[in-house]
Amino acid sequence: MPSTMISRIDGLTTSVAVKPPIKIMTSSPITLVGEQVINAVTPDGSSVAHTALDGERIGVNGQLDKKQNGIYVCRTTAWERAKDFDGSLDAVYGTLVTDSIPLIWRLTTPIPVLFGTSDIEFETESGFNQGNLQDLLNHTDPNKGTGMVGDSRYGNTLRATLARLPYYASLAGLGQGGDDTLALQALINVVSLSGGGEIIMDCNADNLVSDSIYVKSYVTMTWTGLGYLKATVNTTNGAVLVVFSGDHLAAGRVFDVTLNNPRVDGNNIGWPGALIAGENGLAGTNCERVRVYGGHVKNCRRGTSAVLGAGGKGLNFESGVADIKVVGLFVDDCTSATSTAGIPNLMSGSVVTQYRVSTGVQYDVIARNCGRVVTVLHQTSGTPLPESTNCDIKVTAINCGREDVVGTELDYGAVIIDRFGNAKITVDIINTTAYGKIRTPIRINRGNNNTVEVNLIGDCDYLCDHTAFLGATGTLGGNSFTVKHTGTCNQYALAGPSGESVASLNNLWDITTSVVTIGLVQPTWQYSQFNAKFTSQNGVVLDGDLSAIGGTIFSNTYPATTDVAFAGSLRLNGLTVSYTTGIQVLDTTDDIDMRNSGSSKLRIKANGVVMTVPTYADNATAIAGGLGTGAAYKTAAGDLRIVV
Structure with a gap:
């Protein structure tokens, strides 16, 4: 105070x-x-x-x-x-x-x-x-x-x-083992309505709350004590700490909030009990210019009967949020470490009456023991939104990607995207052998102009999975997917349903992996005129149309199957072998030296061709020496001849 x-x-x-x-x-x-x-x-x-x-x-x-x-x-x-x-x-x-x-x-x-x-x-x-x-x-x-x-x-x-001096939670009687909800909310309200100020959360014991705590305009909250803001029951808003005025209309928008080292415990409300929703940890809606520095959010799990998106998110700014920056937050033991979402704004003519699009969301966080690492949903039905969302999410994750409810462990994957646009997502995942395999590092069915890069150490079933998980309307176009994988992919590098050739256009895949067990592309996916690049652990590159690459298998002794001859192109150490109909092309800037038993027989150089041929006096002598019809030899005088 x-x-x-x-x-x-x-x-x-x-x-x-x-x-x-x-x-x-x-x-x-x-x-x-x-x-x-x-x-x-x-x-x-x-x-x-x-x-x-x-x-x-x-x-x-x-x-x-x-x-x-x-x-x-x-x-x-x-x-x-x-x-x-x-x-x-x-x-x-x-x-x-x-x-x-x-x-x-x-x-x-x-x-x-x-x-x-x-x-x-x-x-x-x-x-x-x-x-x-x-x-x-x-x-x-x-x-x-x-x-x-x-x-x-x-x-x-x-x-x-108030502009000069902070408020101390301990002096307000908080953190004494009772329900701090009303007292803490009243303190926040006073600070906000008085023009702003800082609340120091200095309690070493947990601040127990029985409902959402709403952080309002011009409030700074700084955690210096060891205590967490801890939910004791399900909350009205579905989040323990939420930047929100309680009013979804444009007039109720919250501005200029800073949270320093926030400590939030969802207490696994809704899990493992059979509740649809679980508590989100740190959240925001209808707010703008929010900064979060450091902190720890833990124990936010969805209910056992929940569908995708129903609670359990450690960090979740969605629906009418703008200019959100979260740096250095540690998210631990949550169904989804991070999430953002939105739907179209409500308008009265040219005036926004309710902000619902999410834009300018920036996360740079660390996650551990979470199901999904990133969940971005801009709407759960219809086509992807045309609005530019410009979200930039970076996560370093340890033992993440498996769902927490028994029987659903492989339902989704690490990065989940549906009908989202203009997002940049970069995720590094390190999973131990004991943690087990995940379904896929990237799961996206619909969305446009997203750039997604995932580095995965650990096993999975797919490296990029495009099968639907919410709906199938809309398009998947203009996206760039990069996966760098160390481990075993137990099924296909790329997975997808049939009938996708119209809905999915102009996407790029760049996949680097160790082992793919069944094939690079799931054969049920109608992937005509799609291009991708696959790089094996020992440097082999397949670069071409997915319909040509098909069921090619990568292993550490690549190539493993004969269908590699139809794989579009092969690049290794500067040599490109292009497989096309009627003509096969070898292309390189180096000399090409063709040998037999270690001896050079043909060298293709930039300025000509050099052949190594035996010397015989005449045609009969060459035949007697073992040359067949059409073979080349030279005479002692250097004349090049062909055996007839």
Whole structure:
């Protein structure tokens, strides 16, 4: 919190502007002794009850003797005034405190505020709690001081104070083993509505939350303690920590949020229980200009009955997000390490009423023990969107690519793309032998103008799989797929369904691998006029039309089958052998030396041809020497002749 040291003995640091949250504010007289049920009435007339327990902060605002009002700590005996709200410099007109409803309360006692002498009164109103703080920020009253923190002897306006000093979660009573949801959300709301500031998450114990925590505009959150923001039940939004105002409309867009070293624990809510969705960890929607630096997200798993995309994502900014940069985040034990998605914006004429396209998403993260490494879905039906999404995702992954629910381990793969456009995805995967094989490093059925590069150490069934997993409408075009693989591909390098020749055009495949067991291209795929390059571990290159390459097999003793003669072209050490109909072409910039038993017989040079031929006196002697009809020999005089 913005800090004014008030007791070196107690070590209590707090703020004149904003006090740590209270549980509830009384609205009628109570006896200030013992644990008891507190009944309060909110501004809208509804009744709220709370059982005050020993150690809880309670606001008292309904005593007949107003001098008894204030902020107290509940005790089993006589209550005590809170140590940050009992001194002559602890409060001024305009001091704020939030409760767990949540409401924001403002002290209306004129300065100087003298506890035991002054009448202590708080006020709240619907407009005040809905965020209309700007008038209060600039409030000037000659009798009460300047700004909502009161007399300038104790501070400037709240805006200036918040711009300089952070809020500390531990001083707000967080991380004590209880439910921190309401108190933490109220603190974030106050910081955002006050024009922005920084919240220091300094608790060494976990901050337990029973619903999504919404990070709003102009808020910076920095984790310095060892505690995680940890979900205890399924949340309303489906994410533990989400950059979102709660309003999907354009007017509710969130701007300028920074998260430093965020620590989020999804607690595997929804897994392995038979729930459709699991909790996402760090997420965002309808937000712009978000920065995330470092941090750790863990234990976000989907439910056992979930379909692709239903929760369990460690990092997920989707639907109306723009200019998102996440650097150095560690994602651990999640169904999908990273994800982004979107659908078309909603428009009223030329005006955007709801942002839903995702653009400018940049991730550079580390993943471990996750199912999918990257999931990008721009819409789950229809054709790929024409909008430029310009997403750049980089992930270094260890033991990733297998689904977590038993029986589905090989359902999807490491990088999952459907109907997404203009993304650049670079993934390095290192899988141990004990981890087992994955289905494929790349799984894409529809999408345009994506550049995907995956380096995989480990075994798989396919190196690039184009079979449908959500729908089959739309096109697959203008994409570049690069796979560098060390390990065994147990089935085909390229897999795909039949009937793809119209839907899939102008794609490039560059595959480097060790061993492909069955063949380079799945024969059921109708791949006429598709071009690809395959490079084996020992340097053999097949470069040509997929319909010619077909079922060619790579192994460490390549070539393994006779159908290599129809493979388009073969390149090895600068020599290109092109297989075409009616003529076979050998092309190189070097000399070509053809030998038999180690002896040179024909050398093709840039400026001519040199042949090594035997010497005989005449035709009869050549035949007697073993030459057959059509063989070349020369005479002692150097004349070149042919045996007839």
